[in-house]
Every structure is written in structure tokens, then in C-alpha cells.
Amino acid sequence: DQQVKQNSPSLSVQEGRISILNCDYTNSMFDYFLWYKKYPAEGPTFLISISSIKDKNEDGRFTVFLNKSAKHLSLHIVPSQPGDSAVYFCAGWDAGNMLTFGGGTRLMVKP
Amino acid sequence: DTEVTQTPKHLVMGMTNKKSLKCEQHMGHRAMYWYKQKAKKPPELMFVYSYEKLSINESVPSRFSPECPNSSLLNLHLHALQPEDSALYLCASSLTQGEQFFGPGTRLTVL
Numbered sequence: 001d002q003q004v005k006q007n008s009p010s011l012s013v014q015e016g017r018i019s020i021l022n023c024d025y026t027n028s029m030f031d032y033f034l035w036y037k038k039y040p041a042e043g044p045t046f047l048i049s050i051s052s053i054k055d056k057n058e059d060g061r062f063t064v065f066l067n068k069s070a071k072h073l074s075l076h077i078v079p080s081q082p083g084d085s086a087v088y089f090c091a092g093w094d095a096g097n098m099l100t101f102g103g104g105t106r107l108m109v110k111p
Numbered sequence: 112d113t114e115v116t117q118t119p120k121h122l123v124m125g126m127t128n129k130k131s132l133k134c135e136q137h138m139g140h141r142a143m144y145w146y147k148q149k150a151k152k153p154p155e156l157m158f159v160y161s162y163e164k165l166s167i168n169e170s171v172p173s174r175f176s177p178e179c180p181n182s183s184l185l186n187l188h189l190h191a192l193q194p195e196d197s198a199l200y201l202c203a204s205s206l207t208q209g210e211q212f213f214g215p216g217t218r219l220t221v222l
Contacts, residue, residue, distance in 0.1 A: 032210075034210060034211075036213075041199070041216070041218065042215050042216065043115075043117075043201050043202075043203075043213035043214050043215045043216045044154065044201070044213045045213070046210050046211070046212065046213075049210060089153055089154075098156060098159070098167065099156070099211055101153035101154055102153060103152070103153055104151075104152075104153055
């Protein structure tokens, strides 16, 4: 049972435009949702998080939206830059100190 | 110091070898984690240490043996591994509430 799903394995966006990465979850017990960015052969880097009691969190070019009724969250990157090209993982966190990752979406930002 | 360090970066070992992976953090985090990541897959949780005690073991084979000598260090002892154990092994640490800081990983190849 995949508790966190990222249905788009890849996304290609033009530099300067908006990138929207989507994530769906089934576990209502998640307290936080997090986005991580990963370059090849490196560990994931924390990007932004959102509490389950909020619907939006913004940090510079990155905004995460949470729709609890739809069990859906999305990461918006605007404007997209070539350096944003990486694999993005959505993760849900429950009070047991466990992170459950989605399968990842590879973002390619074209100059 | 806001990073998690892991050594070695790369490790090649035979199926009869015994080796250890090391992880260190000096952020005062009391939870530390081992993940295994195969190519094009999300990280899979292996072990969680909370306050230096093993709190979660995700049904990992006994050829992987974790150890937490103190609050800053986490080891993963490897013995009699199989070629399918070849992967990127990631260490992470956290205070609470989701945000886990990941190390760069150890790329393990089992021959």
C-alpha cells in the first residue's frame, strides 16, 4: 500500500515558468508533509514543509499547498531555474518519527 | 554545524567481508535513521534510533546491524551481504516534527 504517491515520474518546464509538482496521500495520520530535493548520488535535501493544520506555506520561490479534503499537496516553484532540475520527493511524517516517501518526480528545467 | 556526515563515500565489498558505515551529526538531534535507496526509487527506512535506543527496525535482515554509540554517532555494521544489497545508504537525523537532515550517503557495491 503506497501511502504517498507522486503520479508524475517526470516533468519538463521552461526556465522562468512555474513548476507544479503533485503528491497524493492516503494516511490521515500524517502531521507534516515535506518536500525534499535530490541530486544524483547525493542525499535528499530538505526544501519546505507544511503542517497538516495549514493549507499553504511559502518560502521564497517555493510554495506548498495542502488540500486535506482531497488528500493532495502540491509544490509550486516560480520562477523555475535550471538549477532546480532534480528529483523531488514528497514525504508524509507521522508522530512515530517516520517519514514515508513518494516515488519522486524528476523535474527538468530547460534554459 | 548543520550537516550530517557519512563515511565512507564509496564502499566495495565482497560477500564474505565485514565492514561498517559511519554517520555523525552535531546538531543535538536525538533521532537518527538509516535508509536504503536503490536507483530511481525513494529512500526506504531501515532503522530508527531515538535517544540512542533502537525504536524501529523495518524487518531488515540480520546481516545489517545498527549501533548508536552515543547521541552524535550512528553506525551500520555489514556482514555477509548479497549483491542485491548494493545501494545508496543514507543516514538522517532529526529533532522532531518531520524535518530530517540527510547525509550525502555511502554508495555500497557488493560483489
